[in-house]
Amino acid sequence: MTQDIVTKIAVLGGTGNEGSGLALRWAYAGYDVAIGSRQPQKALAVAAGLDELLGKELVHGMSNRDAAAWADIVVLTVPYAAQAAILEEIRDVVQGKVFVNVTVPLDPDNVRRARMPAAGSAAVEAQQALGPDVQVVAAFQNISATYLKEVEHELDCDVLVCGNDKEAKRQVIKLARAANLHAWDAGPIENSLVVEGLTSVLIHLNITHKAKASGIRITGISR
């Protein structure tokens, strides 16, 4: 990837609120973005909706697998129940790429209670499923979808970026900045259990305080 070639980002499960919101911000920032979906027609429709917001034809729509094959950086925003199947589906076309896991293993019985899979977290599961040649990075799980589509709204939530590859984390921190978010290298992939679980804490706080978009900020370090 050189500077004069635009980075291609695929957002798998990008028809949801979180995925389409991130896709919109990245397209707005100048990235070449594709929405992936199990149903390519749905991906095309969501892409067209984002283009309308952007006032330009910028966003592509494709199947998850085609989007993953096309992109330089692949972002997964599917519900946790769909994660294992989609990882299997795209495994061969993401080798050597940066893979950003946004998926959170929410417990359908109680989304306010953190519960991690046996591997430790959804992102650790993704790393295990995709193999060592994919640079899995966990990020963006705590960003409320509420204000994502207001592209210039500065969101009051930091992004904690976990992964084992420093250069991959550097690229994801750059993506966060492009989306008008402050991001921190939060350590190895295992630390994703903190960030995934924090989503349940924030849901609990939103419900308890009738808030729409609680978040976190790192304190005690100048930014």
Place this chain on the structure above:
Amino acid sequence: MTQDIVTKIAVLGGTGNEGSGLALRWAYAGYDVAIGSRQPQKALAVAAGLDELLGKELVHGMSNRDAAAWADIVVLTVPYAAQAAILEEIRDVVQGKVFVNVTVPLDPDNVRRARMPAAGSAAVEAQQALGPDVQVVAAFQNISATYLKEVEHELDCDVLVCGNDKEAKRQVIKLARAANLHAWDAGPIENSLVVEGLTSVLIHLNITHKAKASGIRITGISR
């Protein structure tokens, strides 16, 4: 416990930096505080040191078991390796009490990498070990000891309070406030994995950014 009786707080493992710092803040706020240690002489010495900072004889020193038996609220700040043994030692004398678990299951091989025990977290383990009649609350794990002993220094870190008993959490939130800290009810005891793991993230950030006391703040909710 009625309003005119002063709450008695025991800080087990209270000879460490974190425990003695919390003890100091609570004694300063008017609570009746005891330091507990495996070695009562050491507890007495640390209590005397806190009294010197306070300019009054206020803090008691005892064995962990005596302190736990004496107190209304028992706070555990031992290293994780010592947790199972101390829970066994005090189990019978903490029945019916509020038990605040500050212990974090840091991985000695890499304190920057979060790793939870099979039960889910150290606090869930404590709840299982002490039984259903002890109100285990996880709190204060993310508070850096660095500035705790400057009792009027307002620490730039929120306290996330997890537990299954609302009234117990209310009491711990009150304790946090007395220590000049803002606290949030962060949901059920299982969410303690987030707060315990966050300690590794903050250690990672402290090392990376050469900071002394990184922390977190909840955003998006008026306080």
